[in-house]
Amino acid sequence: MAAAHHDGRWARWFNRSGWIRITIGAPYLWLILFFLLPFVIVMAMSFATRTPTAPPFSFGGEHPLLNTEHYARLVQDDLYIRAYLNSILNAAAATVLCLLIGYPMALGLTRVGRAWRNVLLMLVILPFWTSFLLRVYAWMGLMGSNSWFNKLLTAGWNLVVPADWALRSIPMMNSGFAVALVTVYSYLPFMILPLYATLEKLDLTLNEAAMDLGSKPFAVFRDVTLPLSVPGIIAGSLLVFIPASGELIIPSLVGSSARPMIGRVISDEFASARDWPMASAVAVALLLLLVVPMMVYTHFEGKSHARAEGGGR
Amino acid sequence: MTGTEAGIPAPAASVAAFARPAPPLPGAKVPPFIRIKGVTKRFGTFTAVDGVSLDILKGEIFSLLGGSGCGKTTLLRMLAGFEAPSEGRIFIDGQDMTDLPPYERPVNMMFQSYALFPHMSVERNIGYGLKHEDMTASQRRDRVREMLDLVQLTEFSHRKPHQISGGQRQRVALARSLAKQPKLLLLDEPLAALDKKLREHTQFELMDIQDKTGTTFIVVTHDQEEAMTLSSRLAVMDKGRIMQIGTATEVYEYPASRFVAGFIGSVNAFEGTVRGVSGDLAEIAVPELGGAVTARAVPGLGPGQPIALAVRPEKIALSRSRPEGVNVIAGTVRDLAYFGKDSLYRIALPSGRVLSVNSVNARRHGEHERVADWEDAVWLSFDPAAAILLKD
Numbered sequence: 001m002a003a004a005h006h007d008g009r010w011a012r013w014f015n016r017s018g019w020i021r022i023t024i025g026a027p028y029l030w031l032i033l034f035f036l037l038p039f040v041i042v043m044a045m046s047f048a049t050r051t052p053t054a055p056p057f058s059f060g061g062e063h064p065l066l067n068t069e070h071y072a073r074l075v076q077d078d079l080y081i082r083a084y085l086n087s088i089l090n091a092a093a094a095t096v097l098c099l100l101i102g103y104p105m106a107l108g109l110t111r112v113g114r115a116w117r118n119v120l121l122m123l124v125i126l127p128f129w130t131s132f133l134l135r136v137y138a139w140m141g142l143m144g145s146n147s148w149f150n151k152l153l154t155a156g157w158n159l160v161v162p163a164d165w166a167l168r169s170i171p172m173m174n175s176g177f178a179v180a181l182v183t184v185y186s187y188l189p190f191m192i193l194p195l196y197a198t199l200e201k202l203d204l205t206l207n208e209a210a211m212d213l214g215s216k217p218f219a220v221f222r223d224v225t226l227p228l229s230v231p232g233i234i235a236g237s238l239l240v241f242i243p244a245s246g247e248l249i250i251p252s253l254v255g256s257s258a259r260p261m262i263g264r265v266i267s268d269e270f271a272s273a274r275d276w277p278m279a280s281a282v283a284v285a286l287l288l289l290l291v292v293p294m295m296v297y298t299h300f301e302g303k304s305h306a307r308a309e310g311g312g313r
Numbered sequence: 314m315t316g317t318e319a320g321i322p323a324p325a326a327s328v329a330a331f332a333r334p335a336p337p338l339p340g341a342k343v344p345p346f347i348r349i350k351g352v353t354k355r356f357g358t359f360t361a362v363d364g365v366s367l368d369i370l371k372g373e374i375f376s377l378l379g380g381s382g383c384g385k386t387t388l389l390r391m392l393a394g395f396e397a398p399s400e401g402r403i404f405i406d407g408q409d410m411t412d413l414p415p416y417e418r419p420v421n422m423m424f425q426s427y428a429l430f431p432h433m434s435v436e437r438n439i440g441y442g443l444k445h446e447d448m449t450a451s452q453r454r455d456r457v458r459e460m461l462d463l464v465q466l467t468e469f470s471h472r473k474p475h476q477i478s479g480g481q482r483q484r485v486a487l488a489r490s491l492a493k494q495p496k497l498l499l500l501d502e503p504l505a506a507l508d509k510k511l512r513e514h515t516q517f518e519l520m521d522i523q524d525k526t527g528t529t530f531i532v533v534t535h536d537q538e539e540a541m542t543l544s545s546r547l548a549v550m551d552k553g554r555i556m557q558i559g560t561a562t563e564v565y566e567y568p569a570s571r572f573v574a575g576f577i578g579s580v581n582a583f584e585g586t587v588r589g590v591s592g593d594l595a596e597i598a599v600p601e602l603g604g605a606v607t608a609r610a611v612p613g614l615g616p617g618q619p620i621a622l623a624v625r626p627e628k629i630a631l632s633r634s635r636p637e638g639v640n641v642i643a644g645t646v647r648d649l650a651y652f653g654k655d656s657l658y659r660i661a662l663p664s665g666r667v668l669s670v671n672s673v674n675a676r677r678h679g680e681h682e683r684v685a686d687w688e689d690a691v692w693l694s695f696d697p698a699a700a701i702l703l704k705d
Contacts, residue, residue, distance in 0.1 A: 208395055209428035211415045213442030213493065223441070227432050 039287075046070055046280035057276050070281035079260060080282060084289065087262040090176065091245035094183040095191075098240050099233065101184070102191035106232075107225070109192075110199045121196070124189050132186065136253050139182045143254065145169035178254040179261070183244050190243075191236040198232025199225070242290055262286055344407075346371035346529055347392075347497060352401030354387050354553075361387040363553035364401075369546075374523055374530040376540035379550035380576075385533045388550075389499050392531065393422045406496055416445075421495040425502040427486035429474040435485050436461070436470040442493045460488040463522060480511050487519070491526060500532045504539055516542055537577050541565065549573050570705040571621055580623045580701075581668050587618040594697055597622055601666040607639045608700035621703040627671035628699035631658060631684055635692050640700070642693045644668065646685045658685065660693060668693065 047070075049063035050056060059065055074080045109120055127135060142149040150169050158166045172178050202225065210220040248263035255261060262282065269279035345368035354362040362384040369375045377385040390396045392403060394415035402411045410418055421442070429438050440457040448456070461467045464484035469477055474485065483506065490498055503519065504512045520543060523530050534540050540547045541561035549556045549564060549572075556576075557569040568574035571582060585599040585606075595610035599622055608622060635641060647667055648659035651674075658670040670693060672684060685691045 203426070203428070205424055205426055205428040206430060208393075208415070209422075209424055209430070210441070211395075212393055212420075212422045213489070214416045214445035216416055224430060 042280045043284055045277055046284050048277045048280075050275050050277050055276065056274050067277065070278045071285070073278065074281060074285055080262075080265065080285075083260040083262045083265045084286070086176075086259050087245045087247070087251075087286075088289075090179055090183060090251075090261065091241050091247075093180050094187060094244050095237050095241045097180070097184045098188050098191040099237060102188055102195055102236065103229075103233075106192050106195035106199050109196050110202075124192050127189065133249060135186065136182055136249055139178075139185065140173065140254055143172040143178055143181075145171070145173070173254060174256040176256070176259055179251050179259075182250045182254050183247060186250065187240040187244055190239040194235035194239060195229065195232040198229050198235075202228055238294070245290060246286060343370055345369060346373075346406055347531070348404040349388075349392075350402045350404070352388070352391060352398045352403060354384070354391060354396060355399045360553050362391070362398075365550075365553070365555055366401075367548060367555065367558070369529065369531065371529055372527050373546060374520070374532060374544045376532045376534055376544035376547035377550055378534055378537060378540040378547050378576075380535060383550040384553035385535075385550050386501060387553075389422070389501055389531065389533045392497070393420055393499055394418050419496040420499060421490040421493055421497075422499040422501065423486050423490040423503055425505060427474075427482050427506075429482060429485055429489070431474055434471050434473055435466060435477065438474065438485055439489045439492050441489065446493060456492060460492050463491070463525070464488045480507060480515065483507060483515065487522065491522070491528065494526075495528065498528045498530050500530060502534055503532060504536070505534075512539075519543065541577075549576060551576070568623070568701060568703070571623070571703050574623045574701060574703060578625060579669060580625055581629075582621055582623045582703075583666075585620055585622050587614050587616055587620055589616055590614050595702065597700075597702070601662065601664045602642055603662065603664055606700065607697045608702055609698045611702045611704070613704075614702070623701040623703060624695050624699055625671075625701075626657070626669040627655075627673070629668070629670045629693050629695045631660075631670050631672050632692050632694070633685065633689070636694045638694060639697060640695050644691055644693055646687055646689045646691060649685070649687065656683070658691075660691065 045057060047066045047068065048057040048059050049067045049069075051058045051063075105124070109117055109124075112120065141147055144150060146169070150172065154167055154169050157170060172181075206224050206228075207220050210224045211217070215223060246263045246266075247261065248267050251259075251261035251264050252267075255264070266279050266282050266286075269275045269282060273279075347367070347369035349365055349367040349369075352362060352365045353360065365384075365388060377388060379385045387396060391398050392410075394410070394413060394417075398411060402409055404410065405419065410420075430441065433441065436457055439460050440453055443453045443456060446453075457470075458467070461470055464487060466477075466481060466484055466488065469481060474482055477485070483503070487503070490500075500519075504515055507515055516539065519530075532540070532543055534543075541564075544561065546558060546560055547564060548558045551572055557564055557573045559567070564573060565577050568577060574580045574582065583599045583601050585597040588596040588598050588605055590596075590610050593610050594607050595614050596605050597608055597620060598605050606622065614620070630636065642662060644660035644662045646658055647661040650657045653674070655671055655673045658672060660668045660670055662668065674683075
């Protein structure tokens with residue numbers, strides 16, 4: 001009797017609706033603690049004033065409580081504008097290239113047999129087992145003017161171009177090209193995986209139906225596969241574009257100092273210049289630059305979806 | 314009011330083009346419209362379709378009937394061009410189609426899953442195949458409108474497939490496959506996804522549409538009732554081979570083999586031995602029926618020959634008193650199931666064998682007035698013509 005009573009109480013305790021709230025609430029709590037709160041701190045810091053204290057900023061006193069000077073500097077100093085443009089251009093180029101390279105790879109993954117598919121998927125994920133930093137260093141080695149890779153490419157180049165265009169080595173390191181190349185290499189899996197997940201779910205009968213109705217293979221791809229994989233394209237592009245635009249390590253290691261990138265600017269402001277408020281302002285502006293257009297897009301996408309749902313009723 | 318025709322303003326030209334040919338007479342010298350010649354399809358070591366030859370006439374609804382894995386769908390996919398035959402040729406309207414890709418064949422298919430494009434409206438689904446046709450934009454629009462009319466979906470033209478019901482999706486799929494006015498329409502289990510009531514209704518709608526368009530239909534189905542009501546002729550398939558081709562009546566009343574007799578409808582089958590033949594009647598010894606029975610003879614019977622005898626449950630008469638005539642057997646009601654329009658009796662014979670007997674409930678009566686009840690002693694009888702003799 002006592003045990004049964006006990007069990008009943010445990011069951012009630014476990015079945016309480018509170019548990020559901022906790023399970024749902026936990027991720028939100030995580031996001032509030034480790035995303036929203038830090039963001040609010042950075043946001044607040046961007047309106048502070050730099051002081052030679054520790055921490056190196058303060059509000060009020062002889063300083064204005066809300067100091068907007070850093071945001072003004074963002075538009076006045078062309079370093080920041082150039083850095084934003086370089087970063088966004090690099091991220092956009094990397095996203096487009098990842099899409100062009102990753103789409104056929106993802107599509108190929110869905111068309112091979114089970115056994116091969118697992119092997120190839122493994123190969124896509126394999127680079128994650130090695131440290132990111134190490135892989136960037138590996139590219140530095142490859143691109144350096146004395147590497148076998150560079151020598152091979154140089155030999156190939158010299159074979160095909162006229163003699164007065166011949167080079168001793170191809171200047172790859174410390175260039176926009178190097179940053180784009182390593183960004184594409186590093187972020188390619190983030191494009192392939194969501195694309196694969198979308199493409200794998202597509203019903204191949206639809207392709208047969210399109211072919212049956214007179215479409216040649218390319219038209220089948222254009223009319224059926226491509227439009228139905230748009231969710232995967234958007235997901236993959238966001239997963240590449242957003243982290244690539246704030247990328248710090250790649251431009252620092254293989255980029256050129258003449259082409260500032262925003263990730264590096266933030267890092268330099270924080271660490272070298274110890275100008276935390278300025279660094280915060282740059283970071284907040286970057287976030288707004290990325291998030292606002294996306295929110296606008298989602299808003300209109302949602303609206304056009306609602307229109308399609310309601311259409312014809 | 315012109316009544317029923319009001320809903321379908323089909324242009325006169327296309328009606329003329331769609332004129333239905335006279336139904337083929339047995340033995341008539343009409344050149345076949347579809348000719349499948351010795352087609353075999355192997356997947357690795359598995360033979361899905363095994364040397365099938367088949368002639369189908371213009372304007373027929375022809376059904377390929379068989380259980381799962383009998384090769385009917387593979388044969389259909391070879392007609393559509395999704396699979397290439399390992400051997401044999403396929404001709405449509407005199408042209409060799411064997412090596413043409415699906416997009417160059419005058420053949421369209423209605424898929425079992427319908428395969429509607431989820432991102433396109435009903436209208437765009439139906440019009441999809443027309444963009445490859447040599448037509449002006451207004452001709453295309455007219456054709457789509459005509460098709461929407463044909464399947465009565467005009468008011469749903471702007472909806473997406475997920476916004477309409479299963480029955481409506483089925484009709485969109487049909488309209489899409491008919492829009493290009495194919496010479497041959499392939500239907501893969503066209504009614505399988507519909508519920509029973511809708512299925513019966515759609516069956517007649519399909520026949521009606523076939524009648525209007527005159528398109529040759531090949532239907533793949535595992536449902537024998539569907540095949541029998543829909544088709545002008547049907548082929549029963551098993552293990553990649555065609556077991557019998559004929560009209561529904563021919564296949565049901567004159568099955569060519571034990572497999573066909575058992576597959577189409579239900580049957581009571583027995584093993585027996587020929588005792589003698591006199592005129593068009595044969596005497597067959599069937600131990601399970603407790604002696605000899607008389608059956609209509611088939612050519613090539615000789616005394617002592619082992620043979621199978623099959624009788625359909627509805628061809629056996631059931632009575633309480635002993636009837637006159639041949640083939641009278643005594644039994645006991647083991648079980649009975651009342652279906653409303655008819656009842657199924659399971660009758661145990663003295664040999665221990667249990668027979669199925671169908672009895673139509675033509676008269677209205679209460680539970681205690683029916684022909685026989687549980688454990689009643691009854692008499693069974695059947696006409697010699699009702700007994701089917703099967704050599705294979």
